[in-house]
Amino acid sequence: MTHPMVKNLKSMFKPIAVKQQDERRIMLNVPKDSLMSVLIFLKNSGYAHLGLISCVDRIADNKFELVYIVSAYVEEDVDDSMKATFVVSTFVSRKDPRFITCIPVFINAEPYERELHELYGIVFEGHPRLTPLLLEREYPIPPMRKDFDSRAYVEEVFDTVPFVDQEDDS
Amino acid sequence: MDRNQLIKWLKTPAKMSHKYSLHAVYFCTGCGIIEVPPSITARWDAERFGVVPAATPRQANLFLITGYVSVKTLKAIIRTYEQMPSPKYSVGFGSCPINGGMYWDSYNTIKHLDKYIPIDGWIAGCMPRPEAIFVAVTHLWTLIDKDMADGYKRYEKHYSAFRANQEQVLGPLPWPPLFSSRETE
Numbered sequence: 001m002t003h004p005m006v007k008n009l010k011s012m013f014k015p016i017a018v019k020q021q022d023e024r025r026i027m028l029n030v031p032k033d034s035l036m037s038v039l040i041f042l043k044n045s046g047y048a049h050l051g052l053i054s055c056v057d058r059i060a061d062n063k064f065e066l067v068y069i070v071s072a073y074v075e076e077d078v079d080d081s082m083k084a085t086f087v088v089s090t091f092v093s094r095k096d097p098r099f100i101t102c103i104p105v106f107i108n109a110e111p112y113e114r115e116l117h118e119l120y121g122i123v124f125e126g127h128p129r130l131t132p133l134l135l136e137r138e139y140p141i142p143p144m145r146k147d148f149d150s151r152a153y154v155e156e157v158f159d160t161v162p163f164v165d166q167e168d169d170s
Numbered sequence: 171m172d173r174n175q176l177i178k179w180l181k182t183p184a185k186m187s188h189k190y191s192l193h194a195v196y197f198c199t200g201c202g203i204i205e206v207p208p209s210i211t212a213r214w215d216a217e218r219f220g221v222v223p224a225a226t227p228r229q230a231n232l233f234l235i236t237g238y239v240s241v242k243t244l245k246a247i248i249r250t251y252e253q254m255p256s257p258k259y260s261v262g263f264g265s266c267p268i269n270g271g272m273y274w275d276s277y278n279t280i281k282h283l284d285k286y287i288p289i290d291g292w293i294a295g296c297m298p299r300p301e302a303i304f305v306a307v308t309h310l311w312t313l314i315d316k317d318m319a320d321g322y323k324r325y326e327k328h329y330s331a332f333r334a335n336q337e338q339v340l341g342p343l344p345w346p347p348l349f350s351s352r353e354t355e
Contacts (some may be wrong), residue, residue, distance in 0.1 A: 143277040151275045164331045
């Protein structure tokens with residue numbers, strides 16, 4: 001059964017790819033420019049809960065894929081037949097990873113965007129504070145990127161720490 | 171208490187009381203802490219072995235490091251270990267503190283915990299069952315009997331080497347050295 005929102009989205013936004021993966025899971029791949037309007041449209045349709053922003057490093061295509069997961073937070077916001085989870089994704093260039101923040105739409109996006117900035121190096125323009133969230137160390141490149149050689153990093157940083165020779169005491 | 175242990179009690183009363191009153195600070199570093207609630211409660215009653223959870227590190231003398239140790243956690247582990255009064259016994263729980271375990275090439279976990287603080291015993295496994303804690307505790311008793319659980323003495327003796335390792339990974343530490351360099355020489 002096709003979800004009613006699929007038809008709405010297709011008619012509202014021409015160049016987006018809408019795929020209904022499941023009865024209540026709708027995948028959208030939208031261009032960079034129309035992502036904010038899609039998010040605003042979903043929010044105004046009652047899907048006012050941003051569950052997660054995630055990032056996939058498509059190193060073969062030289063792109064980052066940003067994934068926004070949006071659903072209805074309060075069940076009364078949408079009818080029973082309209083319940084769905086929307087997985088909205090867009091591609092960002094890997095060379096100059098910049099995007100605009102979606103804090104004006106979903107205020108809880110702030111920590112997600114800080115985390116993505118820290119682990120993938122994506123700059124969200126308009127974000128009030130892109131300071132480190134979880135990590136305390138400096139890394140040569142953001143550590144969750146596919147081309148971060150974690151084994152070489154471990155050999156350089158952790159394996160050079162010597163064992164303490166504790167055997168000489170009797 | 172066994173009647174035939176009475177001689178031991180009379181000979182070394184302090185050692186016997188160290189053995190049978192292990193107050194554990196359960197430092198929740200990783201997934202291993204999930205084994206601790208069943209082992210201190212009714213199913214596997216850890217109090218049979220004299221192991222009771224302590225409220226703060228300053229009242230504890232058994233340190234179970236349960237699970238992987240990230241760089242940020244290492245700082246807290248060192249602070250906790252230094253706060254505990256001697257004699258103190260530290261036990262690495264699970265395979266991650268031993269050699270990194272499944273996080274052996276992770277960018278943010280330290281691999282060998284005994285490079286940074288002295289460890290008296292290890293419990294291998296991923297995860298060890300709660301019974302393994304009690305095997306470790308009974309093994310720790312024999313180590314205490316033979317004066318082999320001397321991690322706190324080794325820490326004082328080799329403090330400059332431990333501190334150098336800690337500062338190599340964490341950068342300059344914000345607290346002063348626990349032992350002055352004169353003592354460690």
